[in-house]
Amino acid sequence: MAALTRLLLVGPPGVGKGTQAKRIADSLRVPHISTGDILRDAVKRATPVGLKAKEFMDSGGLVPDEVMIGIIEERFAAGDCAKGYILDGFPRTTPQAEALERLLERLKLPIEAAIQLDCSDAVVVERITGRRSCSNKACQATYHVEFLPPKNAGKCDRCSSPLEQRTDDALDAVKKRLEKFHRETSRILPYYEARKLLLVVDGKGTPDQVFAGIRRIAGF
Ligand code: ADP
Ligand code: ADP
Numbered sequence: 001m002a003a004l005t006r007l008l009l010v011g012p013p014g015v016g017k018g019t020q021a022k023r024i025a026d027s028l029r030v031p032h033i034s035t036g037d038i039l040r041d042a043v044k045r046a047t048p049v050g051l052k053a054k055e056f057m058d059s060g061g062l063v064p065d066e067v068m069i070g071i072i073e074e075r076f077a078a079g080d081c082a083k084g085y086i087l088d089g090f091p092r093t094t095p096q097a098e099a100l101e102r103l104l105e106r107l108k109l110p111i112e113a114a115i116q117l118d119c120s121d122a123v124v125v126e127r128i129t130g131r132r133s134c135s136n137k138a139c140q141a142t143y144h145v146e147f148l149p150p151k152n153a154g155k156c157d158r159c160s161s162p163l164e165q166r167t168d169d170a171l172d173a174v175k176k177r178l179e180k181f182h183r184e185t186s187r188i189l190p191y192y193e194a195r196k197l198l199l200v201v202d203g204k205g206t207p208d209q210v211f212a213g214i215r216r217i218a219g220f
């Protein structure tokens with residue numbers, strides 16, 4: 001089987017989508033498209049989209065579909081996805097999934113697999129509350145205080161910039177985001193299942209074990 005290279009990752013906040021998406025992108029040499037990263041960059045730069053998105057993000061809510069669909073259309077217009085792409089954090093609602101399907105049909109780059117990372121809420125909460133991210137936007141390395149600590153506490157291994165905790169990774173916002181996932185985002189799973197595109201990977205193991213599961217299922 002030829003490797004699947006037009007992929008999306010779906011799973012609860014903190015399950016390890018970003019961690020795995022970076023590895024997949026490096027391995028397949030395709031762009032990693034993270035709508036969370038795009039939004040955080042827009043917030044930092046205080047663009048119109050950023051100003052609109054900030055309050056939804058901080059409170060653990062979802063940014064409105066029309067804003068998100070605009071962002072993803074603009075991202076694909078960069079034209080660097082002919083060899084594949086890994087979508088991380090998009091789509092999160094059924095209207096987003098439908099808009100994405102239309103866009104990718106138009107571009108002749110349809111999804112080949114929707115990979116679901118499956119994990120219990122308890123594990124996800126542990127992962128997300130311990131997450132620390134490099135404050136240097138160009139670096140974006142992610143750590144975990146317990147499971148993936150940096151060599152020097154509070155400092156990035158790669159670029160020595162200070163690490164920070166995302167404002168939406170505090171417990172209250174995390175609970176709300178998890179609830180949103182179960183109530184809303186999980187509905188896109190049957191959408192992809194009906195199209196025979198859904199592949200489930202166990203997200204509970206170490207990052208290496210999860211990555212091995214993805215490679216096995218996507219054939220690379
Ligand atoms: P995580 O990886 O922890 O699930 P992300 O970094 O993907 O979080 O996203 C952070 C926040 O950005 C989300 O909680 C949400 O507010 C917003 N966001 C990102 N992608 C989307 C999307 N596709 N639809 C709506 N909101 C989004
Ligand atoms: P998501 O993008 O789904 O929100 P991340 O990739 O940012 O998730 O991972 C959330 C946190 O959990 C990070 O601190 C990361 O270092 C850690 N992490 C990721 N995958 C694993 C894993 N398989 N086992 C333990 N911790 C992990």
Ligand code: ZN
Nearest residue numbers: 134139156159
């Ligand atoms: Zn760094």
